[in-house]
Amino acid sequence: MSLNKIIKRRFDKEMAKKSACKIMIKKFFKNEKIGSFGLIITIILLIISIFANVIAPYGMNEADIDNKLQSSSSTHLFGTDNLGRDILSRIIYGAQVTVVVGFSASLLSTVISVILGLFSGYFGGKFDLIIQRVVDLMMAFPSIILLIALMSILGTGVVQLIIVLGLRSGIVGSRLIRSAVIDVKENVFVDAANAIGCSNKRILLRHILPHIISTIIILFTTRVPNMVMVEASLSFLGFGIPAPFPSWGGMLSSGREFMIKAPFLLIWPGLALSIVVFGINMLGDSIRDLIDPRMKGIKKRKG
Amino acid sequence: MVKYIVKRLLLFIPTLFVMTIVIFIFMHAIPGDIIDALQAEPGNEEIDRAALEKFMGLDVPLIVQYGRWIGIIRNIDGEYKGILNGYLGYSWIKKVSVNRLFRTSWAMTLELSIIGFVVSIFLAIPIGIYSATKQGKIGDILSRSFAIFCISVPSFWLATMIIVYPAIWWGYTPPLMVVRFRDAPIDNLKMFIIPGILLGMQFCGMIMRITRTKMLDVLRQDYIRTARSKGLSQKIILVRHALKNALILVITLIGQNIPFLIGGTIIIEEIFSIPGMGRLLINAFRSRDNELTGGIILFYTIIVLIVNLIVDLSYSYINPKIRYESK
Numbered sequence: 001m002s003l004n005k006i007i008k009r010r011f012d013k014e015m016a017k018k019s020a021c022k023i024m025i026k027k028f029f030k031n032e033k034i035g036s037f038g039l040i041i042t043i044i045l046l047i048i049s050i051f052a053n054v055i056a057p058y059g060m061n062e063a064d065i066d067n068k069l070q071s072s073s074s075t076h077l078f079g080t081d082n083l084g085r086d087i088l089s090r091i092i093y094g095a096q097v098t099v100v101v102g103f104s105a106s107l108l109s110t111v112i113s114v115i116l117g118l119f120s121g122y123f124g125g126k127f128d129l130i131i132q133r134v135v136d137l138m139m140a141f142p143s144i145i146l147l148i149a150l151m152s153i154l155g156t157g158v159v160q161l162i163i164v165l166g167l168r169s170g171i172v173g174s175r176l177i178r179s180a181v182i183d184v185k186e187n188v189f190v191d192a193a194n195a196i197g198c199s200n201k202r203i204l205l206r207h208i209l210p211h212i213i214s215t216i217i218i219l220f221t222t223r224v225p226n227m228v229m230v231e232a233s234l235s236f237l238g239f240g241i242p243a244p245f246p247s248w249g250g251m252l253s254s255g256r257e258f259m260i261k262a263p264f265l266l267i268w269p270g271l272a273l274s275i276v277v278f279g280i281n282m283l284g285d286s287i288r289d290l291i292d293p294r295m296k297g298i299k300k301r302k303g
Numbered sequence: 304m305v306k307y308i309v310k311r312l313l314l315f316i317p318t319l320f321v322m323t324i325v326i327f328i329f330m331h332a333i334p335g336d337i338i339d340a341l342q343a344e345p346g347n348e349e350i351d352r353a354a355l356e357k358f359m360g361l362d363v364p365l366i367v368q369y370g371r372w373i374g375i376i377r378n379i380d381g382e383y384k385g386i387l388n389g390y391l392g393y394s395w396i397k398k399v400s401v402n403r404l405f406r407t408s409w410a411m412t413l414e415l416s417i418i419g420f421v422v423s424i425f426l427a428i429p430i431g432i433y434s435a436t437k438q439g440k441i442g443d444i445l446s447r448s449f450a451i452f453c454i455s456v457p458s459f460w461l462a463t464m465i466i467v468y469p470a471i472w473w474g475y476t477p478p479l480m481v482v483r484f485r486d487a488p489i490d491n492l493k494m495f496i497i498p499g500i501l502l503g504m505q506f507c508g509m510i511m512r513i514t515r516t517k518m519l520d521v522l523r524q525d526y527i528r529t530a531r532s533k534g535l536s537q538k539i540i541l542v543r544h545a546l547k548n549a550l551i552l553v554i555t556l557i558g559q560n561i562p563f564l565i566g567g568t569i570i571i572e573e574i575f576s577i578p579g580m581g582r583l584l585i586n587a588f589r590s591r592d593n594e595l596t597g598g599i600i601l602f603y604t605i606i607v608l609i610v611n612l613i614v615d616l617s618y619s620y621i622n623p624k625i626r627y628e629s630k
Contacts, residue, residue: 137321139559140604140611142566145584149600152588153332229457233570236459237585252460256574259467266467270460278455285451 028290035286041279048092049099056089060246071264079264081255087265090246091272097247098276101158101231105165106223112170114216117177118204122185131174138172144233151239161240165227173219180215184208214291221284225277232273248273307619311612322604323386327369330597333588336361337395340591359395372597391598396590401598404583409602411579412568414491418499419564423507428553431514435522436541446511453508458501458567462574465497498575506564513556514549521549551622558614562607 029036048055057077062085071079078087120128138146147164154160184190185208193203234240235249243250248269255265337359342350356362360371360379370376372392374385384390391401434446469475521527522545530540569581576582580599587595 136318137325139562140318140322140607141600142562142603142607144566144569145600145603148569148585148588149329149333149596153329153334155334225455232457233459237570237573238589249459252463256463259463260470263467263471266460266463270457270464273460274456277457278451281451281455 024290028286032286032289034282035289038279038282038284038286041275042283045095045099045276045279049096052092052096056086056092058086058089060090060093061085061244062089071262078268079262081251081258081262081265087251087268090251091248091268094246094248094251094269094272095276097158097241097245098228098231098273101161101165101241102224102228102280105162105169105227105231106220108162108166109168109170109173109223109227110216110220112166113173113177113219114209116171116174118181118208120174121178121181122200122204122208128178131171131178135171135175138168143168143172144230147230147234148237148239151234156239156242158241158245161231161234165230169223169226173223176219177212177215180212181208184211187211217291218284218288221280221287225280225284228273228277228280308616311615315608315612318608319605322608323373323601324369326597326600326604327372329600330593331365333591333593333596335591337591337593340396386601391601392594394587394592394595396587396592396595401595404595405580405598405602408579408583411577412565412572412581414495415499415502415568415571415577415579416565418495419501419503419506419567420561421503422500423503423510423564424557426503427507427510428514428550431511431553432518432541432546432549434511434515435518438519447515450508450511450515453504453511456504458504459570459574461504462498462501462571465501466574495577498571498577502564502567502571505567506560509560509563510553510557514553517549517552517556518545520552521545524548551618554621555614555618558611558618561610561614565603565606565610 028039066084070084073079078091080086081090116131120131141149146168150164150168151160154164190203190207193207198207231240231247232249232252235247236253238250238253241247241250243254251269252266252273255262255269258265338350338352338355338361341355342352353362360368363371367376370385371378372385374383374387374390376383378384389402391405393400394404397404430446430449434443434450437443527540527544530544535544568579569585571577572579572581573585580602584596584599584603586592587599
């Protein structure tokens with residue numbers, strides 16, 4: 001191999017490292033049209049929820065009782081509810097709840113899944129056995145029943161909701177991580193690392209974790225829309241976010257009382273929910289396609 | 304095969320035992336008990352707590368209460384009356400036994416679930432297969448968008464929209480009166496078909512996506528290439544080679560998602576005011592009717608366990624790898 005070639009290869013490597021991120025992003029926008037759309041929806045959702053106080057024309061519980069149950073007008077763009085609260089503002093504040101619960105519950109669930117999955121996949125044995133039985137047990141309950149039961153034990157509230165959602169799906173999702181870990185564990189480099197005397201901690205963090213990172217990302221991206229939906233369902237049933245606080249599911253359920261008189265109470269929260277879940281789903285799908293090319297189908301199988 | 308079935312059936316017993324313990328813990332961990340709920344009713348403020356506890360048998364240690372609940376310890380009347388005898392408890396709020404409440408409601412939930420299941424499977428699998436064979440073409444994009452639509456639009460929102468808008472525009476409301484199937488089958492189906500479809504919607508989207516990915520996975524296998532190079536027609540390749548293998552995977556995943564479908568009945572029943580198990584459960588949770596709550600959750604979990612068993616058995620039946628191994 002000539003010196004030129006070696007230099008060129010090293011240069012390419014450097015370049016690849018520097019611009020891998022850029023290329024990823026470019027590829028994403030070029031190949032994933034619907035995914036980009038989902039990304040835009042997600043970004044808008046994030047901006048709205050971060051700057052909710054600035055964007056919302058009224059406070060979340062600012063009641064204007066004289067103008068209750070009004071349909072769209074120039075002062076109240078989406079109308080007002082039964083207490084005269086501005087629906088647009090409540091939807092904007094509701095986005096905050098959606099983002100906080102959706103993302104932090106997904107994060108919590110992913111962290112729990114990764115920790116449990118790593119330990120039970122890598123060490124196996126009794127710990128693995130116990131965890132797997134717990135997962136079986138959890139899966140025997142329809143998830144919504146388990147969630148309602150746990151919510152009635154802990155009481156309604158944002159923090160409780162995050163904990164309950166995160167725990168349930170975290171424990172169930174650990175099985176996915178576990179099987180990925182078991183796959184990676186079979187590789188020779190793990191044996192090699194063992195042979196040169198690496199500690200378990202080092203093997204787990206430096207050798208196994210990097211190999212399952214794509215599984216982790218996929219797990220997280222599929223969790224988020226799921227969590228948003230479950231949060232809305234629970235709030236709809238009255239077991240999620242407590243009443244005066246605006247959440248889209250709760251708005252839908254309280255609007256049902258006036259549904260014939262004021263159907264616009266129901267349209268906007270449901271539409272917001274649908275668009276957000278759609279957008280995040282699309283984004284998640286595209287991310288999965290990007291990091292797991294086997295899902296794409298047309299491309300050749302590896303190896 | 305027989306050995307496998309026996310093994311699975313035997314595993315059923317310890318699982319159920321653990322489930323009863325978990326459910327019992329749930330029943331007692333929910334803050335507030337039946338006496339609080341009774342005291343909250345108007346005119347009942349002066350209830351003597353200790354006497355009532357004694358009357359209901361709540362003054363004994365939890366372990367005894369558990370024993371009574373599952374029916375291995377004599378209850379206050381000196382009878383063995385518990386889950387093992389098929390007695391699920393007594394609802395102090397409704398003043399009837401849980402079994403009696405179940406007698407009318409279980410059929411509603413079952414019918415709803417079956418309609419949802421059948422509709423979604425008959426839509427999802429053909430569309431999923433079609434979508435996989437037309438990958439990247441317009442048909443694929445359309446059916447994938449349909450699947451995403453099903454997943455993203457919350458069924459409880461669509462359900463309320465379906466109740467509201469026809470009522471406003473045409474003065475039409477979906478039939479909300481409860482009619483028993485035995486009395487008037489047509490009216491009964493009319494009442495259940497819309498809730499059933501809505502219940503199945505999200506499930507349908509999920510199954511469609513699963514079918515598509517599994518079908519694509521199978522279509523990329525070497526044996527499909529072999530079949531193609533043998534000169535077999537596309538139809539035979541699809542039906543004989545691809546579909547058979549893809550469906551094995553799809554059936555397991557359908558089975559895993561059935562608890563989700565059953566859980567969905569709770570919301571749909573609440574919206575359409577169908578007096579099924581789900582509605583009973585939500586009301587029991589709200590009114591702290593813990594014995595009823597426990598009974599219903601137990602019922603649901605038994606259903607899920609049975610469904611899982613059926614799925615496992617059918618999986619082992621259609622999958623030749625297991626069928627021949629265990630012979």
